[in-house]
Amino acid sequence: MIDPDTDIGGPLHKFPVTNHSAIINARSDDQLIRRRAFDTILASYWKPAYKYVRLKWHAGNEDAKDLTQGFFAHAFEKNYFAGYDARKASFQTYLRTCLDGFVANERKAGARLKRGGDMDHYQLDFAAAEDELAFHASTNLNPEDYFHREWVRWMFTLSVEAFRQRCADLGRTIHFQLFERYDLSDDKISYASLANEFGLDTATVNNYLAAARRDFRRIVLEKLREITATDEEFRTEARSLLGVNPE
């Protein structure tokens, strides 16, 4: 098969270990580190996992809720994520495969087990996830692509919230407000209108927005780095997340 793209890599290509990776920390012997890593993975994946179970496995909302909670509880108990090997697949694919296996086993057992007792302290907003499903009840995507798209959506949603919080912490609320008005609202608005609205000159709006976007970008990548195991996987997922097909 012809590959028109320049290829840089080869048999001796090395995959250095990523710092601050929840995937790496999920293997830790330290219970606290492992717990924190699990929290990060759960926060990053529960919503796409829930939607995926609803779509692919045609689960009702209560069933999907139990299966999702059960899966993550089981994953923590059995230390699923420690078994991930970055050389074989992306973590996202690994998690989805584990989820499929879990749901298939549950279905095979014929009984919906009420799991997730350990998950009760997590406030997973299933009602919001259910509302969102209404926006994309019909999709032409296959379940795998659907899972990926919802994961991307969730990563950006989390990043927006993290950005909002960081701006508040740093006293830079105006940066977030400009970003929110220009990049998140449905209104088509010019820099000049924003300048007028916020009592700034256009050049300042330009500078603030550029800085806001730069910070937002950094947050998106930080989040991604947390849930990838290797630099190679990070780069591949980043390209995918930023809308560029890595292949």
Next chain:
Amino acid sequence: MKWLSDDKLNHLRNVVSEPDFGATKYTFVKELGRGGMGAVYLAEDRELDRLVAIKVLNTPETTEDLRNRMVREAQIIARLEHPGIVPVHDVGTLPDGRIYYAMKYVRGSRLDEYATQGASLRDRLRKFQAVCDAVAFAHAHGVIHRDLKPQNIMIGSFGEVLVLDWGVAKLLAGENMSYSSYTTYSHAADTSDGTVIGTQNYMSPEQARGEIDQLDERADVYSLGAVLQFLLNDQPKVSKGAQAVCAKAMSQTKESRYATASDLSADVGRLLDAEPVSAYRENAFERVSRWVSKNRFLVLLVLAYLLMRIFLIFTSRR
């Protein structure tokens, strides 16, 4: 948390993937394309009021190795002053740490697009010869491209030929001391033996095997042969000489290839002039038919003269 629609999601993806030229003298216009190492954008140089093509490393967090490679690419091209090599105007770092370099914005078509626009065989060979000449110039200055392919060759609006994308170029050891300022980024520093760099179907066997230390000008000669083959693929009548030129350039062992891009260019020139090429030994019949084809006008003139003489002899006897 607020729900992000598909439109909003796509917008945010663009926001984080587009380069931020805020701290530079450039204004983002649009994306032109993406390659193995980075994306190329069209931007306006506000100071000089002109359009430029800006290559930005696409990887979100550049490693030192990739950073060095980008800087090296810009330095290599900046030193290769040749009409067939796209000039670099500027090198810099974006606020997010990504390296960029601004190049001349070439209006025109890539060679693969050009080939679909009905160019004649002669035109294709002329363009190919210009590519060989640019590559030969780079070789003469101790640089091998390592990623020659139709997608990295532009045909400008006025027919000029430009070789792009020197991102994986390699300096030949011991060459031209004027390159000493960037020999710290020599192949040993950024690509170890066993690392495959290039494009399948256009890279030499030794390059595909990752034998970095074995690469020399003849690796580019192989790629040029593959480019020539690409240009000949859809042509109805390709002479045995042209086929032999391709085959020689693409020999599996580098010792059997043309020693230099100039030698390949010379053989292509012979093809254009209907002269015998070094890559193919003709038999007597082929030699005559090539001579006839080259001197068609003269042959027709002689034939016409002979026919007239015969006619005159025939009519005078009556």
